[in-house]
Amino acid sequence: MTAADERPTYPPELRTLLDGRWRHIRDLAREQLRGERFAPVADLSTEEHRERVLGQLKTIAATEMSSYGFSADYGGQDDVGGSVVAFEMLVCDLSLMVKVGVQWGLFGGAIQALGTQRHHAAYLHRLMSLDLPGCFAMTETGHGSDVQGLRTTAEYDPGTEEFVVTTPDEAARKDYIGNAARDGRMAVVFARLITQGTDHGVHALLVPIRTADDSPAPGVRIGDCGRKAGLNGVDNGRLWFDGVRVPREALLNRYGDVAPDGTYSSPIESDNRRFFTMLGTLVRGRISVAGGAGSATKAALAIAVKYAQVRRQFDRPDTGEEVALLDYRAHQRRLLPALARTYALHFAQEELVGTLHERHSGEPAGDERGQRELEARAAGLKALATWHATDTIQTCREACGGAGYLEENRLPQLKADTDVFTTFEGDNTVLLQLVARGLITNYRQEFGELDPLGMARFAAGQFLGAVIERTAARSLIERLVSAAPGRGDESDLYDRGWQLELLEDREKHVLDGLARRLRRAGSSGSEAFDAFNDAQDHVLAAGRAHMERVVLEAFVAAIDRCTDQETRRLLDRVCDLFVLSAVEEDRAWFLEHERLTATRAKTVTQQVNRLCAELRPHAEALVDTFGFPDEWLAAPIALGAEAERRREQRAAAQG
């Protein structure tokens, strides 16, 4: 009997449901990203790893996977959702995932979204084919989270009709820029546009950074960020510009342009609003990172669950047989609630990608509020999904013991590579505050940075109480919530309406309380800042509460799409485990606010234990359904090595 024979089967509809709308792209990735070229390899030097990933990138450039996100007019496929899903399938090496993201998501995506026809015609073909490898040069050493604080300048010179790009000092050098240290030829550079003596705020321009012979372009200095914790297949670097001249047409001019004489024009009057509109078009990056984090989490769970299924330690006193790790309640508790949350986040991601796709296919819809809501949700899901990845992959490493520490078993690489996901494309702590701001202002506030004074004023003047807007399967959820039994010890913990109502109620209460605190802050900037700062844990809690409710709604909607009864029953239990373990984790809040009695809170803990026991036999099927080929998991402990040793041990003991 081989390890493969021991695998339980899973309901086929579960895979169909998980693969979702872009299942053809998932299947394509499963077929194409195979063989030696895409196998994970441990212990490469930085240079070897970069070389390998560039080779993989070239292979992908030759497939349709490089073209999903671009205009059909220029050889693309106008499939924004598909581009996110394709990105998320690159689990064989997350360096490749990120390099793909840099080239076709960030660099290509910025040209597509911020450029106009002249840029599309000149560059889209070349960048899809990798004839033009490029960078997205936004972050500076001195300003990462606070993008409006960027200090690189692009000053227009009407005499030559050129922009002069300058790094004023060391803090303004571009930093952590993917593709910069080795492969990039051109960069989308974010810089303050200055013309006729006026600073119009941050805009993006195309700046060549390397010549055909691979030396830095004149006036450009290039540094290497060196070794990182992970993602060493990506060549992150630094860029300095010393009065680099680029033609007027290098400006990505969809949202702001400069006439030959230096006159500035823009369809959006306010600098602030224009800047955030530009950033908003790049929302796909955050959604992609959330998806990538999800994939890494799934891979880690697949490895840890499969190992725990065959790994045995300590005898049962009654049988004398060693006990499989996954039969220990403590082990179930580490892995199964995390697995349930991974399912929940998967469905929320699918929902979000769908919304992105509808909104960003062709010309974006004019509905600004919807766009801001999408941005907030992308920020929130990115934060939740990447923190979940960090926690879960860590847990999986520990759950595999010493074997989990060996590179060959992939967990170290998954951990090290994803570690920066909580930081890049927006620091999670900043992102959750963005979510809270959107909620407090009901997405109506003028675009702007996280200004405590603005929030305090809004809370004082216009906030009329938190509004719960359902984000998925609205009428179903409405129905479930209205049918929910009232509060109190009698109602069923497994009632979906009660669960939904519990999370809605928490969100509403946290948000209303936050608004009250901000309102009391007074109206001076100093008081507003201090009040906001004092309430920062409250702000983060508001963002988190909102997102957990949104995630639950997506899970409920997914179960509703499911027509197979067996699959539905299984998913119902997974959803219960997600909700009840989330409630258990935050039960202090529910107790403090008298949403749960002490007795009921203890019952929640008991039921989480019960659900762990109940789902334990399905654990391997639940990770198999992710559909990662063995060669992507690549960890011997998850693919038969441990099972084989057990058999040898049994044979030796009997012989």
Next chain:
Amino acid sequence: MTAADERPTYPPELRTLLDGRWRHIRDLAREQLRGERFAPVADLSTEEHRERVLGQLKTIAATEMSSYGFSADYGGQDDVGGSVVAFEMLVCDLSLMVKVGVQWGLFGGAIQALGTQRHHAAYLHRLMSLDLPGCFAMTETGHGSDVQGLRTTAEYDPGTEEFVVTTPDEAARKDYIGNAARDGRMAVVFARLITQGTDHGVHALLVPIRTADDSPAPGVRIGDCGRKAGLNGVDNGRLWFDGVRVPREALLNRYGDVAPDGTYSSPIESDNRRFFTMLGTLVRGRISVAGGAGSATKAALAIAVKYAQVRRQFDRPDTGEEVALLDYRAHQRRLLPALARTYALHFAQEELVGTLHERHSGEPAGDERGQRELEARAAGLKALATWHATDTIQTCREACGGAGYLEENRLPQLKADTDVFTTFEGDNTVLLQLVARGLITNYRQEFGELDPLGMARFAAGQFLGAVIERTAARSLIERLVSAAPGRGDESDLYDRGWQLELLEDREKHVLDGLARRLRRAGSSGSEAFDAFNDAQDHVLAAGRAHMERVVLEAFVAAIDRCTDQETRRLLDRVCDLFVLSAVEEDRAWFLEHERLTATRAKTVTQQVNRLCAELRPHAEALVDTFGFPDEWLAAPIALGAEAERRREQRAAAQG
């Protein structure tokens, strides 16, 4: 003004208190581990890193640091406590720390503790000088946590007066063995001793594994564990023995011997008890790991706090000045409670090292109960300290954003290196269960494995209720607790007696409840296992509650030793933050068990916020007091690079 000028001073007594009884050893390490030889280096290949660490080890072998743990009769210093403190000071590279631990702690320590005069005379000098590099070959691929399940055999052959050492199958190969892959010449091999047809359980023997020309000794096969997440300067390997013959005298025979004719003898009759007595002599390993985890945590916090002190992001709306990260409440919340806990664990570690030193200096005391208590406390502190390291270093990485992801800033290496600390020298989950077992049986149970049936029987028959035994400053703590105000909303959250009583009360309640659950389990092995398994989260909570109380007592005792009033006041606040953030984290429990009202629980959260604000100005002084030289921290962002960039930015903005 340079960065050094900006550093606040700290009360000198704080350093004295932290450095403690072995301060001369800490100072020696600060002086000696300097210069290029000990500077952290990023991006080494596995082979380069191993070579570098071996070189460092040789340098240390030439100092007194290699000799603390060994008998003065053979050139050692009989300073067990000193050996732990010296180990913990090796923060410049944790690979070096672990390699030192393998050579002089595990390999040398086993010969010292389990061997007799003939082994000491033959090997102690040679191993101290590194003339004899060695391994500690306990763990097998198939059995890590369950050491009693080891399956390597050492069968005595009276014909030749030799032991024959054999690896029966792949699951029984020795695995993760430090010093095995490259440098070790000899190994202390743990194997089942079989003589005259009887298996006497696991014993330790000295087995040469490499010849003088570095090839494997006859019958020994050596493998390489390859690349790991971290600690790649340590050459972990695998060992297989194919009927390897060693003389009768190779047996480390302090606790069990075989006469030339094959007759087995031991001062301890029970196999089980003998095995755990042998393991108990190796308790120093776990204590060392707890200390090493503490050092890594301190280094990470020093880097993150120093960066947060100078790094600024987003303007204050009132002043227009950018705000230092450490002024954000969310940032304080991430770093300062972790810093307070680091102090608490430091004092608990100091206390534990003292106890170890008293007990293991010269001949160990006969008091078995005290020994078992020491072992339980070592297990518990190792679990708490290493999980705290994992959490805190992760948080520090995130708190430093993209800069924290660069190798040059050391956090990636600290994270990757310490990641396995929660696993090696005993998996934390297993260790906390060991603590709970000791508590339930009040350390009176026969030594033995974690047998649920035994625990259930003991709980049913002999457990008379949890007993709180104070572990430090007994009379002071007694006094504080009796003077504590009663429960209820009125008492002062800052009253130390109340805090102590709160943690004692939790421990007692959790333990009594656990005993009740086990008692109800019934008396069959199967029922006992299931009941124990169902209660596993309760078991872990009991271990944790006990250890937090012990840690608090050590903190209180340390403050009591402090004579400087200013230092005392500062430490009192740090201790408050430790306790109140621990209570906040577990407030769900206190609410569920009516130890805190909802109002009071919310007050705890407010007070944690207040304490964060209050300690913020002292944060840098608190990390400076750890006394790590700049060249050990080695992270540019913590040593002036960021401050320098800020100055340039200000100058450019003004210019």
